[in-house]
Amino acid sequence: MTTPADQKAQDIARAQSIPSYLDPQHLGPYGIFLEQVERVTPYLGKLAYWVETLKRPKRILVVDVPIHLDDGSVAHFEGYRVQHNTSRGPAKGGVRFHQDVTLSEVMALSAWMTVKNAAVNLPYGGGKGGIRVDPRTLSNSELERLTRRYTSEISIIIGPDKDIPAPDVNTNPQIMAWMMDTYSMNVGRTATGVVTGKPISLGGSLGRGDATGRGVFVTGAEAMRQAGVDMQGARVAVQGFGNVGNAAARIFTSHGAKVVAIQDVTATVYSEAGIDPVAALDHLRAHGTLAGLPGAQEIAKGDFWSVPCDVMIPAALENQITVDTAPKITAKVIVEGANGPTTPAADDLLREKGVLVVPDVLANAGGVTVSYFEWVQDFSSFFWTEEEINNRLDRIMREAYLSLADVAERHKVTLRTAAYIVACTRVLESRALRGLYP
Numbered sequence: 001m002t003t004p005a006d007q008k009a010q011d012i013a014r015a016q017s018i019p020s021y022l023d024p025q026h027l028g029p030y031g032i033f034l035e036q037v038e039r040v041t042p043y044l045g046k047l048a049y050w051v052e053t054l055k056r057p058k059r060i061l062v063v064d065v066p067i068h069l070d071d072g073s074v075a076h077f078e079g080y081r082v083q084h085n086t087s088r089g090p091a092k093g094g095v096r097f098h099q100d101v102t103l104s105e106v107m108a109l110s111a112w113m114t115v116k117n118a119a120v121n122l123p124y125g126g127g128k129g130g131i132r133v134d135p136r137t138l139s140n141s142e143l144e145r146l147t148r149r150y151t152s153e154i155s156i157i158i159g160p161d162k163d164i165p166a167p168d169v170n171t172n173p174q175i176m177a178w179m180m181d182t183y184s185m186n187v188g189r190t191a192t193g194v195v196t197g198k199p200i201s202l203g204g205s206l207g208r209g210d211a212t213g214r215g216v217f218v219t220g221a222e223a224m225r226q227a228g229v230d231m232q233g234a235r236v237a238v239q240g241f242g243n244v245g246n247a248a249a250r251i252f253t254s255h256g257a258k259v260v261a262i263q264d265v266t267a268t269v270y271s272e273a274g275i276d277p278v279a280a281l282d283h284l285r286a287h288g289t290l291a292g293l294p295g296a297q298e299i300a301k302g303d304f305w306s307v308p309c310d311v312m313i314p315a316a317l318e319n320q321i322t323v324d325t326a327p328k329i330t331a332k333v334i335v336e337g338a339n340g341p342t343t344p345a346a347d348d349l350l351r352e353k354g355v356l357v358v359p360d361v362l363a364n365a366g367g368v369t370v371s372y373f374e375w376v377q378d379f380s381s382f383f384w385t386e387e388e389i390n391n392r393l394d395r396i397m398r399e400a401y402l403s404l405a406d407v408a409e410r411h412k413v414t415l416r417t418a419a420y421i422v423a424c425t426r427v428l429e430s431r432a433l434r435g436l437y438p
Contacts (some may be wrong), residue, residue: 019291022056028104029318033111035344040420043411047428052422054114057107058125059083063153067129067145074346077133077146081154083163084110084126087430090161091127092117092368094168094197097146099134099374105318106130109168112339115359118423120400122372125427126225127163135170147175152404153181158183160193160379166371167197169242169317177202194379195291196371205374208367209390211336213247213315214390215366218397219358220252220311220335223415227332227356229310237261237309237331240316241284244364248313249277261299261307264316267291268304305329314341315364321346331353336360351414359416361423369396 002010027034044051065077080103083091093113106128116124131150157163167176176195180202183194192203200206207214224231234257238245241264249259258274262311266289269275275296283293291298299307305321305328312329314320315337321329326346334350335358336342342357344352350357351377370393377383384392408418 004276029340030104031106032318032340032344033108036416036420037424039344040417040424041420043413043417044428045426047425047432050059050431053085053087053428053431054111057082057084057110058086058362059157060103060175061154061157062108063102063150065146065150067142067149069142070139077131077150079129079131079150080106081129081157081165082110082127083107083157084128085114085427086125087427087434088118088125089123089324090125090159090373091163092122092124092166093126094166095129095131095150095168095171095179097131097133097135097171097175098169099132101130101132108318108340112361114427115420115423116365118370118426119361119404119419120369120396121426124164124368124372127165128168129165129169133197143175143252144178147178148182151179151184155183155186158194159176160191160375164193164371164375165195165236166231166368172196173199173204176204193375196374198374203374203378205221205370205377205389206384206386207393208370208374209243210251210365211393212244212367213249213334214251214393215369215397216244216248216313216315216335216337216363217251217255218366218394219401220248220313220333221255222398222401222405223333223335223356223358224311229332232256233258234311235260235309236311236313237263237304237307239263239304239314239320239341240338241280241290241310242315244367245313245315246277246281248315248335248337249280252311253277257311260309261304262296263288263304264290264300268301269293269296270299270303270307271290271296271306274306290375292395311335313337314430316341319343321350323349324352326353329353331355334358336363339364347414347416357415358401359419362404362415365400366393366397368395380402 061081063079065079110126110128117124176198184190198204236259261270305325309331311333313329318340321342323345326349404418
């Protein structure tokens with residue numbers, strides 16, 4: 001006979017069962033984040049009591065985004081906005097438009113934003129959004145309608161003090177302008193602080209365009225010093241030649257390094273003598289491909305990982321450095337410009353090889369740091385010079401690197417684990433102090 005106490009225990013156990021979106025058979029990218037949390041849990045001490053907080057996103061919104069196409073038909077797209085954690089402040093994270101966007105990917109990206117913001121001690125939680133669409137197939141008018149409808153659908157959970165979107169893959173200042181305007185029309189006032197990464201004339205911040213790439217350089221330079229790699233003449237290989245990869249390539253080159261390989265969706269090019277990132281971008285814009293770049297030879301896509309280099313910057317998408325590609329890498333330092341480019345198993349291989357990996361949650365935090373500056377400037381309507389912004393960014397990124405390097409040394413762990421120790425401790429301390437309401 002089942003007693004009331006037995007029934008209560010069964011009900012609680014059923015209620016605490018794994019949600020469908022955390023089914024181990026269908027975790028996708030979010031599974032990588034969960035494995036990273038498992039690895040850091042032994043270092044959390046009493047705060048491990050709250051670790052389940054990190055495993056479950058606070059809020060998941062899946063929306064239908066219907067729009068009129070230019071030919072008069074109606075198309076439906078699936079959109080997401082995930083708020084992983086808000087214990088330390090409003091959710092913060094970008095919005096990507098990509099044909100391969102999935103809920104698992106957006107969940108993982110939002111979770112990494114939680115860790116990233118806490119690792120550099122910004123007063124934010126983690127959020128992320130996306131629409132499953134190839135924006136190249138849409139006209140500019142269709143793209144605007146898609147952006148505005150998506151913004152309207154997620155406006156119930158975003159806001160300057162709730163959740164602040166920003167640009168990500170295939171989104172840009174113009175899209176942020178449409179998002180800001182749509183939200184502002186819905187609330188009846190101009191709310192510049194609802195998004196960051198806006199055009200300068202609409203409250204955007206100077207220095208935002210190169211911020212992520214600049215952060216990659218600052219942390220990469222510190223890692224190179226730690227690894228004994230001289231900046232002058234250092235060979236750099238860059239995967240992904242969008243905003244982050246291009247900016248990082250330019251800044252490394254301006255400090256004496258040379259870019260020997262670039263890979264993007266169009267081609268992989270290599271030159272032992274070095275590639276001019278500005279010339280490469282001009283060629284890409286003129287021809288729509290890196291193939292045929294003067295002074296560089298095109299190589300097979302898979303050969304990118306084995307090019308002789310001192311520093312490798314994966315700045316494309318997640319899951320690029322795997323157990324298959326990691327053994328080929330010759331670099332002494334890897335600086336993750338992308339989110340989640342290295343799998344946990346590959347991480348272990350790289351550590352065994354003695355490769356120093358600057359994790360995404362630190363290396364590419366320059367973008368969200370300057371987004372924070374933009375948010376602060378919007379609230380005060382007082383704007384800083386680009387020199388002031390760059391100096392503040394450099395200081396925050398350098399101090400964060402040195403702090404995490406110290407934790408890594410004390411615990412004899414990787415920089416990634418150190419970042420998770422610091423970030424998860426900060427998030428869970430906030431959770432513990434705030435308690436549960438009601």
